Amino acid sequence: MNLSSARKFFHHEIQQPDEYIDLAKAALYIAQEEYSELDIEEYLNALDAMAIELEERLPLEKYPLKIIQCINKYLYDDLNFTGNTQNYYDPRNSFLNDVIERRIGIPITLALLYIEIARRIDFPMIGIGMPGHFLIRPNVSEIEIFVDAFNSGEVLFPQDCQQRLSQIYQQNITLQPEFLAPVTKKQFLARMLTNLKYIYLKQHESEKALFCVERILLLFPSAALELRDRGLLSYQIGRFNQAADDLQAYLMQAPDAQDASTIRQLLAKLGKNQ
Template sequence: MSETQTAEARAALDAVGQLPDDEIDLAATALQLARIDAPQCDWRAATMDLSLLARAAVDAATAAPAADGGDLAARRAVLAGVLHGEAGFAGDDQTYEDPANANLLQVLERRRGLPVAIGILWLHAAEAAGWPAHGLDFPGHFLLALEGQRGQLVVDVFGGGAALAAPELRALIKRVEGEKAELRPGVLAPMGRRAVLLRLQNNIKLRRLRVGDLAGALTCAEDMLRIAPGEAPLWREAGLMNQRLERIAAALTAFERFLAIQSDGPAAAKVRDIMAELRQRLN
């Protein structure tokens, strides 16, 4: 991708950062994030793929009266048929740590991805069909909920769109956190669109940190801040990464943004101490 195209993508992310959460186009924003990280991929073709996926969801919904009438089990079956059946998407449990699994452009090309990446495609298709749905902040494993008048149906998008009731959820949290883990309040907390995008990008950031690519992780964090400029912990993290990279002025700027959002508490006090030390180094 040329510098102009990268600038265009980042300008689009800056615009998303100013939108209310419910106005964010989840899949389109994920494509802009992916466009920066995978310039070799054809993002225009991917945009067309998303349109075709939405059209398929609409057609399938129209052909399923029970689903269109509010039957959540029927809606789950329709979306699973479109995404995992017709389109062939699946969770990648063979090369799970591959960063491509969190890049929506590459997910669309490979038809494989992480739970949150596949989940974004589910949310995109559900919205096209006119069916309310949202992400769930389940520990270590992104889930999705289809919403109905009498409650919600939890879906494991990584597992082919299987419905999960309490026994399956309990087994899943034990698999993620260990045998002593149990279901608790908050494990099925709904996620906003911005939070889903941050969870997607956090996978890339963490993978870069694991291989020692601090500069790449910082770039990822900076793009995350474009869509979520009010995310105080992320400003603090960007400040710490800039500090480690000896980018003192950038570190101070990030810490100042953190304090503008979160001025009280132990973390704020620690940041002030770090800033005092960094300013001494500038003198």
């Protein structure tokens, strides 16, 4: 499996209407650019097998909290999935195959695992893009309970989310309704890729960071900051024509951005006038 094939499959998956996108498949196509021999079906089968095991343990009373307790016991007590607090920025935490094999991950990949297992037992859940910490909740509008897949499936109520936010940012944060809004599947995948992008930037792996940006732009082609980042990363690795095109497109969208003058200087170096 070469990079272009993995990218092609990812692109094909995300072309569908949002509700039809298979999150697990899309996430595994992301991993396939890192692991060229990755067998997608093997990991989809692993999710199926977990769901079958879990189904046998489900309570007779199908109340949401009882189902969540059952999923938690299975994933965290029996299978020992856990949040990686020791090495949070290990790229492997962002690849679903690694999360399944190593049973360790970050909030968004453990949320993805949880959502995919829950979907297979007919208990749909959705991602909640809370700032600084990804959560999930049952896809039932009248139920205001949230699940923290990173912390052993801890059940949170809105007040708990407020406290969690204040802990993360080490200051009093007022919980806004949009902080607990569901994310689309495309937004979910973009957030996964954004995490991975920052990990690679931190590790000075410009080309891998660029691959993340390119896939975010497949999801959201006109995202201004991603156009800028693709331009800057392209410049770093010597793809000057791509860099100039993207940086010009960024300035067209955001002519008054704080970094506009820096971008114009860079374009001048590339021989492009603004």
